[in-house]
Amino acid sequence: MTHELTLAAILLGIIHSGIRLATPxxxxxxxxxxxxxxxxxNLGVEGIMLMGAFFGFLTVFRTGxxxxxxxxxxxxxxxxxxxxSVVSITFQxxxxxxxxxxxxxxxxxSNLLFKSMLGTVEGVQGFSELRFCVTxxxxxADVPVLGDIFFSHSLLTYGAFLLVPLAAWVLNKTTWGLxxxxxxxxPEAADSLGVNVAGVRYAAVTLxxxxxxIAGASLSISLLNIYQENMTNGMGFIAVxxxxxxxxxxxxxxxxxxxxxVVNALQLWVQVLNLNIPSDVAVMMPYVLTILALALPxxxxxxxxxxxxPFSRGES
Amino acid sequence: MMTEQHLLPSGLPRIERVQMQGIVKRFPGVLANDRIDFxxxxxxxxxxxxxxxxxxxxxxxxxxxxxQPDEGQVLLDGKPIExxxxxxxxxxxxxxxxxxxxxxxxxxxxxxxxxxxxSTREPRLDLDVVSARIRELSAKYGLQVDPxxxxxxxxxxxxxxxxxxxxxxxxxxxxxxxxxxAVLTPQEVEDVFVIFRQMAAEGHAxxxxxxxxxxIFALTDRVTVLRDGRVVGTRLTSEVTKKELANxxxxxxxxxxxxxxxxxxxxxxxRLHHVNAVNEDNxxxxxxxxxxxxxxxxxxxxxxxxxxxxxxxxxxxxxxRVQSGQLYLEGRELTNLSPAAMFKAGxxxxxxxxxxxxxxxxxxxxxxxxxxxxxxxxxxxGIFLNFRYIAEHAQKLISDFNVxxxxxxxxxxxxxxxxxxxxxxxxxxxxxxxxLIAAQPxxxxxxxxxxxxxxxxxxxxxxxxATLLISEDLDEIKALSxxxxxxxxxxxxxxxDNDEVTVQELGLMMAGERRAPVI
Numbered sequence: 001m002t003h004e005l006t007l008a009a010i011l012l013g014i015i016h017s018g019i020r021l022a023t024p025x026x027x028x029x030x031x032x033x034x035x036x037x038x039x040x041x042n043l044g045v046e047g048i049m050l051m052g053a054f055f056g057f058l059t060v061f062r063t064g065x066x067x068x069x070x071x072x073x074x075x076x077x078x079x080x081x082x083x084x085s086v087v088s089i090t091f092q093x094x095x096x097x098x099x100x101x102x103x104x105x106x107x108x109x110s111n112l113l114f115k116s117m118l119g120t121v122e123g124v125q126g127f128s129e130l131r132f133c134v135t136x137x138x139x140x141a142d143v144p145v146l147g148d149i150f151f152s153h154s155l156l157t158y159g160a161f162l163l164v165p166l167a168a169w170v171l172n173k174t175t176w177g178l179x180x181x182x183x184x185x186x187p188e189a190a191d192s193l194g195v196n197v198a199g200v201r202y203a204a205v206t207l208x209x210x211x212x213x214i215a216g217a218s219l220s221i222s223l224l225n226i227y228q229e230n231m232t233n234g235m236g237f238i239a240v241x242x243x244x245x246x247x248x249x250x251x252x253x254x255x256x257x258x259x260x261x262v263v264n265a266l267q268l269w270v271q272v273l274n275l276n277i278p279s280d281v282a283v284m285m286p287y288v289l290t291i292l293a294l295a296l297p298x299x300x301x302x303x304x305x306x307x308x309x310p311f312s313r314g315e316s
Numbered sequence: 317m318m319t320e321q322h323l324l325p326s327g328l329p330r331i332e333r334v335q336m337q338g339i340v341k342r343f344p345g346v347l348a349n350d351r352i353d354f355x356x357x358x359x360x361x362x363x364x365x366x367x368x369x370x371x372x373x374x375x376x377x378x379x380x381x382x383x384q385p386d387e388g389q390v391l392l393d394g395k396p397i398e399x400x401x402x403x404x405x406x407x408x409x410x411x412x413x414x415x416x417x418x419x420x421x422x423x424x425x426x427x428x429x430x431x432x433x434x435s436t437r438e439p440r441l442d443l444d445v446v447s448a449r450i451r452e453l454s455a456k457y458g459l460q461v462d463p464x465x466x467x468x469x470x471x472x473x474x475x476x477x478x479x480x481x482x483x484x485x486x487x488x489x490x491x492x493x494x495x496x497x498a499v500l501t502p503q504e505v506e507d508v509f510v511i512f513r514q515m516a517a518e519g520h521a522x523x524x525x526x527x528x529x530x531x532i533f534a535l536t537d538r539v540t541v542l543r544d545g546r547v548v549g550t551r552l553t554s555e556v557t558k559k560e561l562a563n564x565x566x567x568x569x570x571x572x573x574x575x576x577x578x579x580x581x582x583x584x585x586x587r588l589h590h591v592n593a594v595n596e597d598n599x600x601x602x603x604x605x606x607x608x609x610x611x612x613x614x615x616x617x618x619x620x621x622x623x624x625x626x627x628x629x630x631x632x633x634x635x636x637r638v639q640s641g642q643l644y645l646e647g648r649e650l651t652n653l654s655p656a657a658m659f660k661a662g663x664x665x666x667x668x669x670x671x672x673x674x675x676x677x678x679x680x681x682x683x684x685x686x687x688x689x690x691x692x693x694x695x696x697x698g699i700f701l702n703f704r705y706i707a708e709h710a711q712k713l714i715s716d717f718n719v720x721x722x723x724x725x726x727x728x729x730x731x732x733x734x735x736x737x738x739x740x741x742x743x744x745x746x747x748x749x750x751x752l753i754a755a756q757p758x759x760x761x762x763x764x765x766x767x768x769x770x771x772x773x774x775x776x777x778x779x780x781x782a783t784l785l786i787s788e789d790l791d792e793i794k795a796l797s798x799x800x801x802x803x804x805x806x807x808x809x810x811x812x813d814n815d816e817v818t819v820q821e822l823g824l825m826m827a828g829e830r831r832a833p834v835i
Contacts, residue, residue, distance in 0.1 A: 173441055175434070189418035190420070
């Protein structure tokens, strides 16, 4: 009996933390979906997340205003996105390389700023869990099972999940979304119909980068409420992989992000419970899963045809 | 206040006259347009004729706003206009159908049409409104198109109809057609011509770019000939002959006739015996193909694009796996050998995609001349290349085959299509082959170079070469072949003697009607 209860509690814990952990992946990967659908592979997501995490944290640490912190994180993302755009769209640099450059820049810059402006690891009061209280004494969060799964997350987590249908709607049902899809598939055709290819790409990359900034902030001012050097620890690269995993569709990205974060939560519990599995193997699991998923060949066919290809008029 | 006759049936104003005056466009090292005057009026189809590189597309890209002219002006109904981008030209009522399809593959017809237009429900798309209007236009012009169809699932002819719908949807008071028939079958060409004539009758102005003389005569009212970036002349189409236009285009006397002298046919060089092949999805692409090509004959392979021509050439060249059946070169079975082994056995191959399969674009002319044979003496000695011999060899071929290139060290990508094709022909013939496969040897090649390539093929035939000529240009097949194989869906519909078959009969076989094979 006790054993079964423990197991149920563990399962619930895995689901709860799976949903929580999906937050940064969702912001970053949905943002990257916009960039890639427009034809730009932005490998710098990790660096943008670090900058977003830092500026979001710094602003909240100094002012205590969470919304200002979120805006600062998005703003840092926008600046990073503009750098990526200038280099890869205007100057048509090799996207894989410029993205890595952007990552290195974000990593180094956030470390430097942290050392010079904060110096030590501090904590802030970040976005707290919403508890959906109906009355003073009754909150939806206290409902057994459902409360844990659905009604005890922070605002940023709900925002991340709402972002998925919103992104799908923008991409598939709006004129701007049609332009994004078209410049990523056949920029010459879009150009011949008067679509400003560079403009659409700038906007898509910059929007994606703003979301990557928020993804970083979701760590530093919502999930963990601290700032550490290199605190994203590869999440931005996983987010890029999730876009491939999700076949460049927001709902596909959602499936990938959940799968990844649940497996991640699972490995945390494997470590906590001290099962007879080496912790290194447990930590590896999500990454092995990513590699396996990316090896599926049929996914490639859905790739935007002009992904990584700069556009310039006049060359056939 | 506009009167009724100044409006098109769509309700948009007509463009009475567009004049381009003194247009100059320079690219680094090239004067693409040199003080060109050109005009077109409502109800008129004006042809722009010229060889590749004559400046036709450049001039039209200036009119459409894709390029900015260095000098000159464009007048629309007498008033100067500035066109900085396609957005501007579409606003003025100017549309363009490009040489290559400008369609986004993985989205629907309606989405392709709606791209770049304002929606009635911004920011949302209004695809139902767009689809309804597409159906209206389809009915009016007899253009069958399903607005919900995804482009990648459409056949080539259907895609061209989508391009026309796109233009009509935007009004297209002036429609620029840049070689719109390049990928269509003869029947499809006739269908789109009916639409173009209907548009002209309704008061649209049309500019028709082509280098096909027959089409100029079938469709247009006036014709302007360009050569080397300059206007050679403008004539009423009814008042010129084909020969005059060809001479204006090339700048010298050209022959449109081909003389195919009787030749002693020798032994079988190539023999295919019940060859079958499948594509990546395991669908059959060649079915029970059997034929021979003998010394001293040119065997033409006719068919609509995509009916097995490319796999046939690639099976023989060792690039496509033969699933069953045998392939013999001079009596030796060589089924499924590597391309290198086929070349060694005496095959030469002019591939269909010359830029992709025929040359390495960034390599020099001299390097491209030795792509197969660099490894053998005298081109190499041991592990070292013999640069002196390679240079002499290149120089000799450049002059023998009249390849126009600044030097033998010029990268091939800087040569014109016709000269690249001459380079490939030179390389392949210099190897003294026993069998030549020539796939689309003159596609996209200007009249002058075409004349030269045809003469070379006939010359080699006289010397006993066996040639398999694969072409989608029926005139070319008829002009050069001794016998003709017609392919349909990967199957041979018949093998006929050229002198005993008409173009109409070939057309029926190309559409799938079977003939009892003649040897």
